[in-house]
Amino acid sequence: MVFTRRPAAVLTAIVAACAMAISLTACTTDANSQDTADDRTTVTSSAPGVVAMFTPSDGITLNQQTPLNKWAKLTPNLTKALTSAGFKKGDISHTTSDSLDKQSRAIQDYVVNHLSGSNTTDDAGIVISPDNITLLVAPVVGADASTRQYGDYVSQELSTADTAEGSDSTDSSDSSNSSDSSNSSDSSDSSTGSDSTDDSSSDASKTAGDSKNAAQAEAVDRLVSSLKLAKESGMHVVLMGNSIKGYKPDAFVRFSDAQAIGKLQAEKIVSKLELSKASKDNPKYIEVLMPYTAVDESGEASDSTFVQEAFRGIWQVLGAYYQKGVVESPSGTLNGNSTEDDWQSVAYDASKEGSTAKVLDARLAKADEHASPTRIDGIIAMNDYIASEVVTELDDLGYTGSAADINPQITISGIVGNITGKKDLSRSDVPDPIKSPEKDDSADSTDSADTQDDSTATDKTDKTKDSQWPLVTGYGAYVSNIPSIVNGKQWMTGIEDRQTLAENIAEACALLNKGQTLTSMSSVRNTEVGGKKKVPTISGPLLAVSASNLKVTLIDPGYISLADAGL
Secondary structure: OHHHHOHHHHHHOOOHHHHHHHHHHHHHEEEEEEEOOOEEOOOOOOOOEEEEEEOOOOOOOOOOOOOOOOOHHHHHHHHHHHHHOOOHHEEEEEEEEEHHHHHHHHHHHHHHHHHHHHHHHHHOOEEHHHHHHEEEEEOOOOHHHHHHHOOOOOOOOOOOHHHOOOOOOOOOOOOOOOOOOOOOOOOOOOOOOOOOOHHHHHHHHHHHHHHHHHHHHHHHHHHHHHHHHHHHHOOOEEEOEEEOOOOOOOOOEOOHHHHHHHHHHHHHHHOOOHHHHHOOOOOEEEEEOOEEEEEEEOOOOOOOOHHHHHHHHHHHHHHHHHHHHOOOOOOOOOOOOOOOOOOOOEEEEOOOOOOHHHHHHHHHOOOOOOOOOOOOEEEEEEOHHHHHHHOOOOOOOOOOOOHHHHHHOOOOHHHHHHHHHOOOOOOOOOOOOOOOOOOOOHHHHHHHHHHHHHHHHHHHHHHHHHEEEEEEEEOOHHHHHHHHHHHOOOEEEEEEHHHHHHHHHHHHHHHHHOOOOOOOOEEEEEEEEEOEEEEEEEEOOOEEOOOOOHHHHHOOOOOOOOOOOOO
């Protein structure tokens, strides 16, 4: 552990900081609210104080296939909200790190420097005391390729379970070889996963894995120790997005989690398809795609917690409809006997190129080459990256139309007009017979000619309905997918309400720096975080985005431009 060899130095720093704080207080008591001769002022109880942000750095993006839920997108919203709450721009700092090792060192340096008195004033000459400082920390937590497709805010837990090994080691040097997305739950104790029997190669791989785990353990210990020291000195700690097992912050910002993402898409499908009115004689057909990475970079089985929780969120909403028989899966992967534990029935390894197209092609296979496309009313694709692949494959399979056709009153031109501010959308329900045509025995068969004509017309109607474009859901609001939202090929996506969350975080920082609780905030409730109970937690509902509200949810707040929407 980093502090193992220097407890005396830390204690000395704390004592020195306390002595300096007392001295400064004594010198400035009479000028608490006034400028001194050299234009230096002390922070008063009404001043917001200082906020230091520590977030993961975003990876390099070479195209627009990236979600809007990125830390680089949130921090400008946070800075704006903090200044609106009274914080001075010079009192707001932001540090990004591409590994937990670097982040833990940055936080350690910040805390120690302020407690040692080397940085007791800001550039405006305002004296800073620890109880006027809030640390906003989004711990760097590793994520596999499929999880990253949902964005940076997906809440995960930084585990401290692996810190037993290496926690008593001496001070470590800079771990420049640390992975940018190290995760304490990652396992690298195996070989590369090949069938090679080369013992030396296996031993080398195991040694590298042990070294990585030890570095990760040290980074976790360093981070926790630094945050505990900050709190003990009077600073406030607010964790954002990712919790730390066994650590209790002053507040926690809960962003989206796997269960919420799955539940959002299922709820919107239920509403749009009006499943409450569906019947066994005319069921709706829904396929659920659960992409995940089966094997990590070291060849070990990946943690499947995310995909399990996502499916649990979906099944909590759709399960009852499958059980009633009003919803069916064309592929038979889900049925009335399925449970929330049957996630593997619909999961597939999305890390393999073309895997989504292959899975969808198999799920919607035709009875024969001359048959019409398999009827499908909705596809839950989980994220926008997968949704874009679904859209491409549906087009290749011969499906036509768009989500706009499900509500004839909403046309593509109407959608575009609404987005550009020319007119509002009008909606009306689309009648759907309780019995499907092929199950309706009420037709009059007295006139054979009429019956044949009706049968031909019905057959054409059935084929048209079979090839009707389904609702396709996703998450992340990828800029590259926005044109598909506009033209109805992808029905909906989801995103965090960044501006509202930023405003709530800024309010919390101001209250904490004034020594007040967060009980007055409507967005805060006590929850369990990292195994610790009664942690004030800031949260908000996810935003569901479709063509009908895209202007209000994405364009008006400035998240995207009209050009991004292809207009």
